[in-house]
Amino acid sequence: MASATVADAAWSERNTTPDAIAAALRELLAERSKLNQDAEDGGLVPARVLNMVVFVESAHSEEVADRLRGVGRYHASRTVVLSYERDREELDARVSITSERDRGPGEPALLRETAIVKIGERHLDDLTTIADPLVISDLPTLLWSPYRHPEAADALLELAQATLIDSIEEPVWSAAIERACGLSQQAYVVDLAWLRSTPWRERVAATFDPARMRPELSSLELLEIRHHSDSTVAAMLFVGWLASRLGWEMDPAEIEGHRRTGPDGALSGGARARDGERVELRLRAAAELRVPGLAGMRLRSRSGLRIDLDRGPGGLHERRRDRHENECEWTLLGASRGEGGILGEGIRQALLRDPAYLPALSAARTMLPRATPA
Amino acid sequence: MAIATEPQNPLALGLERQPVAPTALVIFGATGDLAKRKLLPALYNLAHEGALPERFQLVGVSRKDKAHEDYRAECEQAIRAFSRRTPDDDVLAGLLENVRYVPGVFDDPNVYAALGEVLDGFDEDAGERLNRAFYLSTAPSFFPAIIGQLGGSGLSRRAETEVRVIVEKPFGSSLEEARELNARVLSVFDESQVFRIDHYLGKETVQNMLAFRFANGMFEPLWNRNYIDQVQITAAEDIGIGSRAGYYDRAGALRDLIQNHMLQLLCHVAMEPPGSFTAEEVRNEKVKVLHAIAAPTASEIPEMAVRAQYGAGHSGGEDVPGYLEEEGVPSDSITETYAALRLEVDNWRWAGVPFYLRAGKRLARKVTEIAVTLKPVPHLAFSQDGSLGVQPNQLILTVQPNEGVTLQLGAKIPGTRMSIRPVNMEFLYGTSFLSQSPEAYERLIMDAMRGDPTLFTRNDEVEAQWRICDPIVKYWRPAHPQTSGPRVGGLDQYEAGSQGPAAAAEILREGNSWRAI
Numbered sequence: 050m051a052s053a054t055v056a057d058a059a060w061s062e063r064n065t066t067p068d069a070i071a072a073a074l075r076e077l078l079a080e081r082s083k084l085n086q087d088a089e090d091g092g093l094v095p096a097r098v099l100n101m102v103v104f105v106e107s108a109h110s111e112e113v114a115d116r117l118r119g120v121g122r123y124h125a126s127r128t129v130v131l132s133y134e135r136d137r138e139e140l141d142a143r144v145s146i147t148s149e150r151d152r153g154p155g156e157p158a159l160l161r162e163t164a165i166v167k168i169g170e171r172h173l174d175d176l177t178t179i180a181d182p183l184v185i186s187d188l189p190t191l192l193w194s195p196y197r198h199p200e201a202a203d204a205l206l207e208l209a210q211a212t213l214i215d216s217i218e219e220p221v222w223s224a225a226i227e228r229a230c231g232l233s234q235q236a237y238v239v240d241l242a243w244l245r246s247t248p249w250r251e252r253v254a255a256t257f258d259p260a261r262m263r264p265e266l267s268s269l270e271l272l273e274i275r276h277h278s279d280s281t282v283a284a285m286l287f288v289g290w291l292a293s294r295l296g297w298e299m300d301p302a303e304i305e306g307h308r309r310t311g312p313d314g315a316l317s318g319g320a321r322a323r324d325g326e327r328v329e330l331r332l333r334a335a336a337e338l339r340v341p342g343l344a345g346m347r348l349r350s351r352s353g354l355r356i357d358l359d360r361g362p363g364g365l366h367e368r369r370r371d372r373h374e375n376e377c378e379w380t381l382l383g384a385s386r387g388e389g390g391i392l393g394e395g396i397r398q399a400l401l402r403d404p405a406y407l408p409a410l411s412a413a414r415t416m417l418p419r420a421t422p423a
Numbered sequence: 424m425a426i427a428t429e430p431q432n433p434l435a436l437g438l439e440r441q442p443v444a445p446t447a448l449v450i451f452g453a454t455g456d457l458a459k460r461k462l463l464p465a466l467y468n469l470a471h472e473g474a475l476p477e478r479f480q481l482v483g484v485s486r487k488d489k490a491h492e493d494y495r496a497e498c499e500q501a502i503r504a505f506s507r508r509t510p511d512d513d514v515l516a517g518l519l520e521n522v523r524y525v526p527g528v529f530d531d532p533n534v535y536a537a538l539g540e541v542l543d544g545f546d547e548d549a550g551e552r553l554n555r556a557f558y559l560s561t562a563p564s565f566f567p568a569i570i571g572q573l574g575g576s577g578l579s580r581r582a583e584t585e586v587r588v589i590v591e592k593p594f595g596s597s598l599e600e601a602r603e604l605n606a607r608v609l610s611v612f613d614e615s616q617v618f619r620i621d622h623y624l625g626k627e628t629v630q631n632m633l634a635f636r637f638a639n640g641m642f643e644p645l646w647n648r649n650y651i652d653q654v655q656i657t658a659a660e661d662i663g664i665g666s667r668a669g670y671y672d673r674a675g676a677l678r679d680l681i682q683n684h685m686l687q688l689l690c691h692v693a694m695e696p697p698g699s700f701t702a703e704e705v706r707n708e709k710v711k712v713l714h715a716i717a718a719p720t721a722s723e724i725p726e727m728a729v730r731a732q733y734g735a736g737h738s739g740g741e742d743v744p745g746y747l748e749e750e751g752v753p754s755d756s757i758t759e760t761y762a763a764l765r766l767e768v769d770n771w772r773w774a775g776v777p778f779y780l781r782a783g784k785r786l787a788r789k790v791t792e793i794a795v796t797l798k799p800v801p802h803l804a805f806s807q808d809g810s811l812g813v814q815p816n817q818l819i820l821t822v823q824p825n826e827g828v829t830l831q832l833g834a835k836i837p838g839t840r841m842s843i844r845p846v847n848m849e850f851l852y853g854t855s856f857l858s859q860s861p862e863a864y865e866r867l868i869m870d871a872m873r874g875d876p877t878l879f880t881r882n883d884e885v886e887a888q889w890r891i892c893d894p895i896v897k898y899w900r901p902a903h904p905q906t907s908g909p910r911v912g913g914l915d916q917y918e919a920g921s922q923g924p925a926a927a928a929e930i931l932r933e934g935n936s937w938r939a940i
Contacts, residue, residue, distance in 0.1 A: 096854045123857045155789075155824055159853055248473050251442075254434035255477045258442035259551075263432065294433045363513030364473065377550050382518060383473025384511040397857045405437035 061143040067182040070142045070164055074127075074183070077146050081160055093148055094157040099399060100190040101125030102180050102208060104201045107134040107167065113195055119389030123396045125191065127162040129183045131176065133201070137169030140179070176204045184208065191399040192236070199228070206235050211399040215241035216282040217341050223417045225282045229410055239398045242283040243406055244391055245342035249358065250290055250405075252365055252381050253348070256356060266295060269328055271349040275335035280342050281316065282413075284332045287343065289413030290405060296323045299415040302330065318416055326351070330416075340388070444585065445478030446554040446872045447545050449538065451529060451569050452561035453483025453494070457591065459501035461622075462560060465864035467502040467510060470518045474869060478553055480545045481522045484529075484538060494524035507862060529561065530568040535576035542578070555581065556872055558589040562670075566590060567607045574611030589618045589871045592683050593674065594880070597896060598889035605882045614882055618871040623684040624878040625863030625870075628826040628852065632691040632793075633700075635820065635828065642818075643696070645797065647772045652815060653932070655779045655794040656688050659786040659940045661738055663919070664760070668751030676762040677730070677899070680782035682892040686713065687880070688822070689778055692793055693768050702877040706884060713887035715770040724898045727766070729926050730759035733785035736919030743785065743919045757914045759899065760784045761923050765930045766891070777932050785919040787940045791822040794938050805841050814845045826860075827851040 058080065060073040078095055085092035105113045110132040117128065143165045148158040164183050172179060184190050192209035194202035197218060206212060212232055219225030225242075232238050257266050272291060276284040292299050302318030316332040335344035338360070345359035353372035358365050361380060368378040386394065435441055448466075450458050469475045483494050499519055502510055523541050527534030546552050557573060559566055573579045573588070580586055590608070595601030608617055623629050636642060645651070658680050664671045671679065690709035697704035719727055734745035746752055746760050761783030768778060797816040805813065817831040827850050834846040852860070870878055880888075917924040922940050931937065 094851060094854050098855055098857055122859060126854075157825065157851065157853065250434070251438055251440050251473060252477065254432060254438055255442035257434060258432045259444060261551075266433070291434075294436065363511070363515075363517035367477065371550070375550055377548070379478065379549075380517045381473070381477050382470040382475055382479070382514050384471045384514045400857065401439075403437045 057145070057147050059143065059145040061141075063141045064139040065142045066140065067166075067179050070144060070166065071182045073142075073144045074146075074162055074164065077144065078160070078162070081146060081148075092157050093160050095160045095162070096124070096126035097185065097188060099125045099396065100184040100188050101128045101396065102184065102190060102192050102205055103128065103130045104176070104192075104194040104198050104205060105130065105132060106196060106198070107132045109196050110165070116195075116389065116392055119387075120393030120396060121390065123393035124161050125396060126188065127183075127185050128164070129180055130163065130165045131180060131201075131205075132165055132167045133169070133173075133198070134167060135170045137167055138171065139167075139169075140172065141167040173201065173204070176201060177208055180205060180208055189399065191239070191396065206232075209236050211237040211239055213239045213241070213395050213399065216286075217242045217245075217277075217280045219282070222281040222285065226285065226410065226414050226417060230414055233407060233410065237399070237402060238406070238410075239395045240286070240406070240410075241391055241395050242280065243286050243403075243409070244394050244398065245280065245283045246287045246290070247394075248365060248383055249287060249343055249346065252358060252367070253291070253346075253356075255381075256367070256369075265350045265352060265354050267322065267324060268326070268351040269295070269322070269348060270326065270351045271329045271331075271347065273329075273331040273333070273347040275333050275338075275344040275346065277338045277341045277344065278334040278336070281332060281334075283342055285316075285413040285416060286406075286409050287346075288330055288332070288416060289409035289411070292320055292412040292416075293408035294405070297321065297328060297412070299412055301418050302332075302416045304418050316418075440472070440474045441873070443474075443476040443869065443872050444554045445549065445551065446476045446556055447480040447482065447542055448556045448558060448868075448872070449482045449484060449542075450558045450560055451484045451565070452559070453524070454485040454487055454497065455560055457560045458483070459497075460505050461862070461864045462558065462868070463498050463501045464506040465862055465868055467506050467515060467518060468508060468862065468865055469869060471508065471511060471514050474865075475518075476554075476872065478545075478549050478551075479518075479521060480553065481518075482538065482541055483522065483524045484534065485524075485526065486528055488526040489524060491522070491524050495519045495522050498522055507859075529565045530572065532572060532576060535572045535578060539576060539578055552581065552584045554585045554587070554872070556587045556589060558591075558868075558871075560591050563591075563593055563596070563604075566604060570608050570611050579611045579616075585616075585874060586612075587616050587618055587871055587874065588612050589620060589868075591620050592622075593678060594619050594683075594885045595889065596674070596678060598886065598893035601885050601889045605886065609882065615874075615876070617879075617882070618867075618876060619880040619882075619885060620867060621683050621687055621880050622863045622867060623687055623822075624880075625865075625867040626822060627860040628820070628822045629688065629691060630878070632688075632820060633705075636691075637696050648774055648776050650797055651776055652796045652798045653777050653779065653935055654689075654692055655796070655938055656685055656692070656781075656792075657794070657938065657940065658685055658782040658791045659789060659923075660784045661786060661789045661920070663733070663738075663743060663785050664746070664749055664752070666750075668749055671760075672752055672756050672758045675730075675758040676760055676782045676784070677764075677892055677895060681762055681764060681780055682888050683880075685780045685782060686888045686891065688793060689766070689768075689780065692795070693773055693778070695772070700877070702875060702879075705877055706881045710881070710884050710887055711770075712768060713884065713891065715768045715773070716766050716891050717769060718890050718894050721894065721898055724895055727764060727930055728895050728898075729761075729763045729924065729930050730899060731761045731783075731915040731917050731924035731926065732756075732758070733760045733783070733919045734916035736785065736921060738785060738920040745916065745919065746785075757899075759914065761786075761917060761927075763923070763927045763930060764895070765932075777935065779931065779935075779937070781923065781927065781937070783917075783923050787920060787922055789824065790940060792938075793820040793822070794818070795820075805843055813843050825851060826853070 058077045081093045145163050189210045191211045193213040216225035274284040297320035299320045302316045305315045318330045320328045338344040348356045355370040357368040364383040365381045370376045525538050595604050690712045693712045694708040697708045732746045763781035766778045795818040799815045813833045819829040830848040831845050833843045836842040
């Protein structure tokens with residue numbers, strides 16, 4: 050692997066304007082382009098895949114920057130970070146262009162651009178006029194507003210074709226589902242809570258893929274999910290997925306204990322399968338799980354088939370007991386993506402369209418308890 | 424390419440990794456170079472991504488006697504050395520746990536009896552019948568014996584499961600051999616069970632050629648003899664034969680690259696749009712292209728084909744030996760390390776358009792590309808004095824390295840004069856997608872386990888490819904040495920690190936020239 054050494058460049062200015070920031074980006078890119086004239090390798094080439102606009106309070110901006118550094122190769126081509134500090138009067142900015150460090154011999158080094166713009170409360174009404182000149186025209190734009198800034202996010206949404214959310218960050222999960230539903234009316238929603246369930250969905254789909262297993266799908270009578278105490282929404286989206294794919298009619302769930310399921314709380318409910326039979330649904334927090342997402346699940350059919358899926362080293366551990374009570378178990382191989390990997394996957398998903406998410410979200414919404422405690 | 428039918432599994436909608444039935448994969452030639460460098464790392468990467476079937480077992484079959492544990496250790500070593508990502512210890516351990524080894528020679532029925540026992544044991548442990556895929560990663564001379572033994576031992580078919588056989592290239596070394604091998608394979612397996620690998624078809628950029636042609640309205644209207652002047656397909660390598668003398672000296676550039684990979688690339692350029700992207704429709708269209716290329720007669724071959732061997736020269740700033748000095752190469756070898764052909768696709772769309780194919784080792788640089796040159800504009804109003812002038816537009820699809828598409832256009836040089844020079848409009852894969860392309864073998868192994876043959880070569884396709892190349896192979900036997908260039912031994916030479924032999928220009932139409940490598 051060759052290493053790029055001359056590509057990185059930066060510019061900063063206090064009390065600046067979006068036009069000046071955009072001009073600095075153009076200037077830095079032009080300078081990088083001139084370096085190609087003498088390049089003996091593949092040269093420096095700006096990535097042109099995706100814009101990402103991030104709105105974050107300045108107190109969290111370092112942490113967000115760390116998270117973005119951890120997404121592996123799934124970086125946006127241009128990231129515009131609007132770093133909010135309530136009392137700030139001036140618009141300060143720092144622009145940097147970095148090049149990919151690892152590349153094959155003769156391959157071009159990809160350039161990625163980041164503009165960090167420090168803004169204050171007085172800029173909130175004009176967020177789009179700050180961000181709009183800074184995004185690359187004709188590329189899709191992904192909006193991410195971690196730590197809940199719904200007003201800012203809503204204001205910036207008109208710039209974006211997709212918005213990245215993590216429904217488990219909402220303290221009230223019913224509000225998280227409603228929020229995701231609302232956002233889905235305006236842009237394509239990439240929900241990290243949904244992506245956390247991807248390996249589980251893939252494995253359950255694979256389990257029931259053989260023709261001899263397919264009939265069991267219509268006779269499921271129990272779905273029990275254990276999840277991180279913050280990840281009720283991830284579990285609800287999984288239930289919603291199964292419900293929407295299998296045509297279940299969901300009943301509102303009932304809450305046992307705290308408003309967010311935690312070690313002391315759980316959510317239980319039911320659905321009616323296509324044949325009218327009842328499916329019991331249980332969501333419980335798994336105190337032992339240290340990372341967000343799902344910890345395990347059990348599916349049981351009326352024929353006596355029971356499938357347990359649990360997190361384990363090297364993948365998901367499956368234990369299956371058939372109607373004759375024969376048991377077998379094995380590991381479904383797959384490496385953990387980690388939180389960085391999930392965020393990276395979220396960025397990548399902004400360029401795709403998952404037809405299963407919205408139906409799952411809608412089904413999860415019908416599961417919301419009628420009277421959610423305040 | 425996805426299978427065009429609606430998935431019956433209601434849970435499969437929207438999943439990027441579609442379910443694959445539980446499978447036991449058997450690799451014949453399990454200790455060979457291909458297994459170590461490509462197949463095992465590909466399997467690891469599929470496991471890492473959670474893409475392998477929920478039940479997956481691997482059996483290595485090879486001549487050397489060794490214990491399961493020893494073979495697992497070899498697998499681990501190969502994966503750690505050649506995987507495109509650093510292995511996760513837990514995933515690797517999980518994969519290796521499901522590896523078994525069966526030693527023996529490939530024509531020994533006892534090997535297949537032992538293999539059958541291992542496979543039955545998997546089924547018993549799983550409480551279900553696993554699909555079976557036999558991967559022939561051996562020297563081609565073993566294919567008939569393995570196929571025969573699989574048939575004789577009853578392993579080629581099994582009730583309630585899919586049994587598939589994956590056959591590595593080369594599929595025969597002549598038309599006659601390809602026909603014999605096809606007959607042998609099809610006497611044991613149905614064509615639907617057979618997956619003939621051409622790993623070029625697993626490359627994202629090759630697959631993208633179909634998307635490029637058939638998903639963009641702007642190119643297809645120009646994609647015919649009225650607008651296209653010539654097509655050049657190049658597969659150049661800067662390296663020599665390395666440690667592959669044993670194989671390469673029997674194959675040569677024509678059989679190693681042109682007969683399979685490059686004719687497949689030609690098919691992708693020249694095929695008609697299929698009605699749908701089902702395996703049969705895509706392959707039907709490719710076969711039509713191959714059938715539209717006349718097999719050359721002996722009198723035509725000197726005019727349309729050229730070959731040569733690399734001599735000593737320089738590569739990467741180093742002195743490098745000539746082919747005849749390479750270890751393991753006979754000093755009187757007449758195996759070509761460079762071959763170039765001019766082919767014509769005799770159909771309504773392409774009549775009169777030359778397709779130039781060239782492949783070689785120890786050339787100036789490594790590049791695989793397809794260059795489509797459009798006809799010049801009918802009238803030029805600009806003076807060309809003082810400028811490079813207007814060149815015909817070229818569309819270059821680069822398969823490797825730096826995968827992408829370049830459109831060469833004429834543009835005005837800034838200034839007071841109307842001077843024109845060619846400029847490039849470039850699309851580079853790396854700049855436009857976030858995802859890393861999987862290795863071709865990852866895609867192909869998955870497709871074979873799923874039973875999707877779209878990216879594999881059908882029996883009639885293989886034979887049609889051989890029908891074109893076989894007369895040249897025969898003509899190039901020692902009785903017809905080429906004499907136009909500098910010679911050492913029996914074949915013309917080109918300097919290592921160069922553009923190839925000067926004689927390559929002799930097959931070009933008047934006014935055409937080779938693109939610089």
